[in-house]
Amino acid sequence: MGRAPCCDKNNVKRGPWSPEEDAKLKEFIEKYGTGGNWIALPQKAGLKRCGKSCRLRWLNYLRPNIKHGDFSDEEDRVICSLYASIGSRWSIIAAQLPGRTDNDIKNYWNTKLKKKLIMGFIPSSSNINQRTKSPNLLFPPTSTLQTTFQPQSQASISNLLRDSYLEPIPLVQPNFITWADHQKANGYFGNNFQTSQFQYDHHTNIEEVKELISSSSSNGNGCNNVGYWG
DNA sequence: AATTGTCGCAACCGCACGTTA
DNA sequence: TTAACGTGCGGTTGCGACAAT
Incomplete structure (x- = not known):
């Protein structure tokens, strides 16, 4: 038996949102919140939209x-540094970039950044000119690069990132609090957990991880080299 | 000015996971 | 225990805007 669709596709509006729909959704959520139920929200808000569509519109545009x-x-x-360490975990990367x-x-990654990286326009953290304090270009564009640009394979992009961002950027506190709160309630990891040296799954004991982090995490910035996905 | 090609972004789709009954 | 349901995520698509010819 297949999975039931989240809504009746024949009775919901699709495509771009109108200003009126935006206003309705914004007003409703500001007044009542999401109520923890996106599926029921559109009906309550008087919108002929799928709940998932409402959620997406709110999170990506109206919030x-x-x-x-x-x-x-x-x-x-x-973005480059986190992509190098955790891959395409966009929600985690987004959590590190307020707004x-x-x-x-x-x-942005798919349309511009990947190209910028290949062309050598992204400064890396370990490539700061110590005298001027300004970033050097990661790979200064050569005439060859500029004139005979070739699409790069995923593997070669990964290599570029790995070679250029050897020091992972630490995730900031808010993620860790979320993780800690979540684990306080559950006592184990929901999915996977990773530091720069260790990777865990949901069977890993929380105390074991805490100990490993505290004993191995200091990177001189007062932060842990911790990547978390959930 | 008209046509064609490319780019960028909003939105959709389907899957995985957690929760609930 | 398990099926149904809701949510969140990453991949992909569709289309309007803009550039090139």
Whole structure:
């Protein structure tokens, strides 16, 4: 037996959101919250939309403090470094960039950043000019690169990242709090957990991990080299 | 000015996982 | 124990905007 669809596709509107729909959704959520049930929300809010569509629209566009527009060099560096250490875990990467959404970062990576990286326009953390304190280009573009650009395979992009971002950027506190709170209630890991040296699954004992982190985590920045996905 | 090609982004799709009854 | 359900995530697609010819 197949999985039941989340909504009746024949009776929901699809495609771009109108300003009126945006206003309805925003007003409803600001007034009542999501109620912890996205499926029921559209009906309550008077929208002919799928609950998943409402959720996506809210998270990626209507939510307060969403940042759109150009990414800074520092954001580029964070994305590249985290991609090098945890891969395409866009939601985790987004959690490290306030105001950015996973969808935004994913689109940015697929359309621009990957190319920038290949062309050598992303400064790496270990490639800062100590005299001027300004970033050097990771791989200064050569005439060859500029004139005969070839698409790179996923493997070669991975190699580029690995070679350029040997020092992973630590995830910031909020993720860790979320993780800790979650684990306090459960006593084990929901899915996978990874530091720069260790990887765990949901069978791993929490005390064991805490001990490993405390004994091995200091990287001189007062942070742990911790990657977490859940 | 018209046509064609490319790019960027919003939105959709399907799957995996956690929760609940 | 297990099936149904809700949520979140990553991959993919569709389409409008813009550039090139």
